Amino acid sequence: MSFEFLSTSEAAPARSPMEREARAAGAVFERRDGWNVAVRFEDPQAERERCRAAVGFADLSQLGKIELQGELAAFAGGGALELGTALRSDGAWWCPYTRERALVLCEAASTAGLRERLEEAAESSPGLASVIDLSSSLGALAIAGPGARETFARFTAIDLRPQVTPVGGFRPGSVARSAGAILREGEERYLMLFGAALGRYMWTVVADAAAALGGGPVGVDALDPVGQAAVHA
Amino acid sequence: MRDLFRTRRMWRRPGELKDSYDVVIVGGGSHGLATAYYLARDHGVTDVAILEKSYIGSGAAGRNTTILRSNYKTPEGARFYDASLKLYERLGAELDFNLLFSQNGHLTLAHSDRAMFVMANRAEVNRLHGIDSRLVYPDEIKELAPAMQVDNPHAVFPIQGALYHPPGGVIRHDAVVWGLARGADRGGAEVHPYTEVTGIERANGRVEAVQTSRGRVKAGTVLNCTAGWSSLISDMAGVQLPITTHILQACVTEPLKPLLDVVIVSSQMHVYISQTDRGEFLMGAEIEPWTTYRMQGTLNFMQEVTRHTLELFPQLERARILRSWAGLCDLSPDFSPILGKTSVDNFHVSSGWGTYGFKAAPIVGRTLAELTATGRTPELIAPFALERFYEDKLVSELAAAAVSH
Amino acid sequence: MSYVLTCPNCGPREVTDFGFGGELNPRPRSTPSQRELGEYNYFRRNVAGVQREWWVHRSGCGAWFYAERDTRTNEVLLTELPEDAA
Amino acid sequence: MSRLPEREGERIDRSRTLSFSFDGNEVSAYEGDTIGSALFAAGQRTFSRSFKYHRRRGLMCCAGQCPNCLVQVDDAPGVRACTEPVREGMKVVHMNASPSLELDLMSATDVVGGPFTPPGFYYKTFIRPRRLWPLYEKVLRSAAGLGRLRKSQPEREWRTEYRRRHADVLVVGGGAAGLSAAAAAAELGADVVLADEGPEPGGRLLAEGGRERARELTERARLAGVELLENAPALGAFDGLVPVWQGDTLHQVRAARIVYATGAIEQPLLFPGNDLPGVMLSGGALRLVELYAVKPGTRAVVAAVCDRGLDAALALLDAGVEIACVADLRPGGASGPAKLLLRRNVALMRGATVLEARGRGGLQGVVLGRPDAADGEGERAIGCDLLVVSGGSAPATSLLSQSGARTGYDTERGQFALTHVPSGAFAAGEVAGAGELASAELSGAVAGAEAAHALGFGDELSHTRAEEGRRTLARDHGRPAQAAVPPPVTSRRKGKCFACLCEDVTAKDIHLSVKEGYDSIELSKRYTTTTMGPCQGRMCQLPAVRLMAQETGTTLAEVGTTTARPPWHAVPMGVLAGRPFEPAKRSSIHGRHRELGANVLWAGDWRRAYDYGDPRGEALAVHEAAGLIDVSTLGKLIVRGPDAGELLDRLYPNRFSNLKVGRVRYGVIASDAGRITDDGTICRLDDDSFYVTTTSSGAGAIYEWFTWWLADWGLDVHITDVTQGLSAVNLAGPRAREIISTLTPLDCSAEGFTYLDGKRAEVAGVPCLILRIGFVGEVGYEIHCASAHGEHLWDALLDAGAGHGLRPFGLEPQRLLRLQKMHILIGQDTDSESNPFGAAMPWIVKLDKEQDFIGRWALERYAEEPPETSLVGFRMANGHVPTEGAVVMPVDGSPMGQVTSARHSPQLGGVIGMAWVPAALAKDGQRVTISDEGKKLQAEVVTTPFYDPDGEVLRS
Ligand SMILES: Cc1cc2nc3c(=O)[nH]c(=O)nc-3n(C[C@H](O)[C@H](O)[C@H](O)COP(=O)(O)OP(=O)(O)OC[C@H]3O[C@@H](n4cnc5c(N)ncnc54)[C@H](O)[C@@H]3O)c2cc1C
């Protein structure tokens, strides 16, 4: 396939751009679906508590991130996408940037399969349709807990108040003075995307903001699964 | 000193506008006033009116961070600004007004080897034009600015070196305006504040008269010295300019005891910093990228300029910002001025000053006065003709003027 | 920031989110004379009033769009995508 | 000393004492005290020395509005002692006096300085001889300035941060009006933030007999869900964005509607001695009493223009202060508080005011009388240690003005009042002229409701109520003013009468400045510096305008005011600056470079490995064995679609539509002015897809350039920026082929994978795109893979190359290697004015292309006109390496070009470089002179690559 070099292969370890920062903060890694994933820090119980009582952030850079362009982007995930709102379908978030461009976020395990399905769909699309794997292009941090919104307020001007950004709201815009996007995945759970090369910088910014609010890094296992309740149609 | 105990008017009380003047200068900023001053001093041209829509110095002249220097990159620029600096050195004595020219040196910091390259080039061009300007390295920078953090190992933008320009410095903006206004007035020119030019009448490819908020005035020659507004005045005369107008901002702290004598500029951090004789730290940044005529500042400016200043002067973290303001800048495509004749015979222009025109005031005044009086373009400003943009013969000061005043 | 711009895709954002592309400056349709080329490359109307201009949502969706803005007040009268422009 | 017995509602906690030092002496305070209240309670009366004359200044406003109590706390200058809470152990020192506050040598200027130091004296002195000016300047400088900072501080120490807060409604000011507004809006469902600069909400209510009410209103607002920010001045209005400073935090409040309930600023009166310690504003005296239980004086005189001062007299009386006399400027008619005063046997002078205040080191007495009376007539001299003045008020319209409101002079009320409030903003309370408590509350409630209504909150009832309220307010507003307007100066006696306390500007100074021709408020401001000090006109704007009107014989309306600018409250730079982080991009392999000991530097917005400590050795390895460099910073775009070739043909001067699949071509991007803006290689991946690389620093700009034209042209193309998604390394050197062959199934033979091929294959188990290009001059493979695998690929290549002499190399050796090949670096060897013809790349411009392309017209011209200067290589005659940036001169003299690159090349055994030289000299063997730090050096022009000029090595 034409663009395979953009994708990771399970044959070799795939690393997040924040791996070193997480390691320095005491992360324990596991190889999952080809990726080195920071699954926990010292104490998973404390990490869960952190997300429940303050704010925790977890490196989710392993998530599949597939860009769709063309017709495909307008009708993704089995429905018409509306700007500003991500659609939860097929275990993935379908996030519209423009009327012709969307990003699909899925579990690392399903990235390859989903990409292939989308590529097939693109081929049979009447007009030009593109599927580009941006999994490595974007770093991702989940920020969860009652202090999540306050944490964001330290480094982004995007309005995340529930009346403006309901669950499923997708907000491209500047984070920490860099291009990014925020997806509200749950009541107190957000996913932030940003350029992978800014991984270390973003980690520094988020860790600094979270620490001041009594929060800190957590492993992915401390995060609740994105619930079905979040399904938005 | 003798004026200390005497209260003499600086300039005559503005009277009625006459019907006609040999020369009408639009804009009572540093350029307009300087031109009137030199018209009288060098050429005996005294039938001159300066029309200013607000108070004198209300434009960029009264808002600028007053950095004077001549270490430009192009030979054309270096020669021109050097001539201006030399005039400035004598101007206070000549006008019998202390302009508080604090000629303590100017440092342009380099935080990358790319920047070092640009500095080296400027230093060399300057040297060949007899301008005192050279590369210096951290040890010497520390001596010149002991309060500045030069070798902080955690610096976001480590300082590799700097272009040092000893004759550079800062001056008191208002004093320049008032000194020139008094000089112009004593030379015979009329200064008319609160007189806005609203239209320009033309016939046969010449300007006949200007319309103002106080009536119509015939003019032998009209000079457009309106900097940030120069597109609008030129439009009235049917002359297009390659200008976009942006705001540039500045701010001051509450006065502090002396810490810094030299001027510090960092293009990579988009800041420049000096401490005035009154004790305030005076800081500026780059222009806002979008065009506007509205002189209101942005919060973003205050945030960026303070963050970057603290990179260099962490001890200022508790010093307080007292005031911030904005002024207009007339940006030209090549960061060099547009000076001299236009397609309209008796309509000349001084524009394209971007963020760096205050230092040019005396030389603009002198050369524009010469052009007006003699009809000939002085050689020094020939490279800055408006025509160059039609011919695409630019004088690019991008590397020396873009963010560095 | 002094003002907010409404990205046609993303909604209102601080102006620091965006890149400014300048007033509309259509490219000549046929070979320009030297003078016309200079005009196109360098000369701008620089109006004090409503200006139609380009912006790009640099930190967000990345789209280029038009805005109409009064340069005397910075009031943004409208923003629209080129494909939606009349 | 001056502490009153416990008072209901006081802010201090007497059970908790703190101690701090002032000028080295220990002072004790209660929890809740401000530095000002504690010092005053301890007997301190002089708090600062004035800017110019070093006169003693004492507490005056007790609300952080005037310059009188500026002190330095630890390392923080400009702290307002009257509002700064005491912290245990803090070190407070005075600012502008030497050797001490009590004995200030510079105060001699007060005695002799008058005639020598009129406004702008420095403009008129030290003009000649010029050579002495630097000396004078040093003296001037060291006399100026207040705060003293550390000479040096390695890093920021104070953690400050930003907090963005979106809201439906922001209320600025938490007095009666602001609290009512906030509660009203929140009760209708709006999300409301209220910022007040006082220690607790309440505004004037706190110290002026309404504390209960203040606490009720506060509670109501809190219950309604209002977020209350205390000690939090709003600093400015930036089109709906209002920064609010609170402690270590800068709240950036972005609200859909803003209610300004900023109240009014009590004004001083102008009389000789009006700056003596002991002269206080009524609000200040009451704040001392009510908030901190401090007695501001023992025997007081009160001078007022309205009931506010009379109310204060009553309150002070209750607190045990003897009121010697009250002068009420209003001629007749006994108002409520006047009657009460009389009932309590307080002497009341009607139509009178202060003519003079006297005292050495502090207030000892005042002279009261009619301002218009002939000398001596009806005057009374009274001994006192406190003079309470209440000179009327100036609505605090600064923020409103910044948001577009306009003011005009209201003759009857003697103040600049709002005449227009822009849409989206609301004004309530005293700032809007709602003079009495009831109407302040009502106007707040109405504004709050209207703000909420504008956002769709509320119901029919709330609308009706608001309309009703508006009508009531309009009625109230029509009532005549209850205040007298003081004359500009209340007497013509001798002695300094300060219009501007910050800058020590006297009424006489303003008189002189007008006579000199500084006859507009703006000129006078700048000449005398009135309003330019720490109070920014709060205390001096109105008095200055009055004086100007008198001096110029015009009305106050004609004189007008100066522009209100941010910040409303002087704010520490650390607070504005927020956290110190700067975005920096790093390659996915960056950690490895660090481990390998790389020197890391900025390259555009990336952090890059400059070298690994041995640039020469690293370069040599590339020639002799192999080297590996991380080039992940290259910009990388995927351009695809049926029109992709067409798009590239329009964007580049050369042709790409005819590029064969699997092949690579170099391209330069030009602007429509024909100037080079970027370069890079392009590989055709399939019929419709191209892989475009750009320079590292150009990546963002080129992506935008492409998408911009695409938006304009509407071609059927998709562009994706994958710069950060792909790692790229360049494996180069004579042994590169061997090394890569051990890791990939691909046929890497010279025939199987030729120069300028682009192939996709696995390397070290990772899918890659491999471009055979040779930037550094040896056989090279630029390998691109998903950046998540970057580190893996790097490790695998280094491992595979370990036995082949492979070394990592950094930017610096790369620069030398590419220089040997005369491969240009955009932005180093070219600048904003370079065109491809001058840059010796005429071959890249295909003027025979059918279609139009960006830059075509200009390039057609450049093709015809010979360039003035050309980019060439050169070899130095001796071994000197010229500075990059050194100037090139033709033999005859004037500078014409510069050295853009220069290195010593061990490989070539000499110094080589690239430079712009006069076009006539751009021929092999020509000699040019290079001026480097004044030294004239000789070089010889070379126009073909220094190394492997025919590209045999590269193609092998
Ligand atoms: C914040 C800031 C910092 C700067 N820093 C520096 C620096 O450090 N060094 C430096 O050299 N330069 C600096 N500059 C640039 C410099 O101030 C200007 O380039 C220069 O002052 C322009 O010339 P001028 O003084 O004649 O213009 P101005 O002072 O702007 O004069 C133009 C005048 O024309 C008047 N006018 C406009 N329209 C009309 C009309 N229709 N009728 C009548 N009058 C009209 C305006 O009111 C104005 O007074 C800075 C500029 C700003 C804004």
Ligand SMILES: NC(=O)c1ccc[n+]([C@@H]2O[C@H](COP(=O)([O-])OP(=O)(O)OC[C@H]3O[C@@H](n4cnc5c(N)ncnc54)[C@H](O)[C@@H]3O)[C@@H](O)[C@H]2O)c1
């Ligand atoms: N006894 C009485 O009758 C009595 C007593 C007190 C007050 N009053 C009345 O109350 C009214 C005053 O109410 P009000 O609410 O209009 O004014 P106010 O002065 O009581 O409150 C204004 C508040 O705004 C704050 N403020 C101003 N600018 C600010 C900024 N930029 N950022 C943050 N805070 C800022 C001030 O610190 C103050 O707390 C007056 O009409 C007065 O007559 C009456």
Ligand SMILES: Cc1cc2nc3c(=O)[nH]c(=O)nc-3n(C[C@H](O)[C@H](O)[C@H](O)COP(=O)(O)O)c2cc1C
């Ligand atoms: C070099 C310089 C120094 C200044 N210093 C002060 C100052 O100490 N205090 C002050 O209030 N304003 C200071 N200003 C700003 C002026 O008050 C004013 O904001 C500026 O002239 C723009 O005018 P405007 O704010 O009325 O639009 C300074 C301005 C300049 C150019």
Ligand SMILES: [Zn+2]
């Ligand atoms: Zn957008």
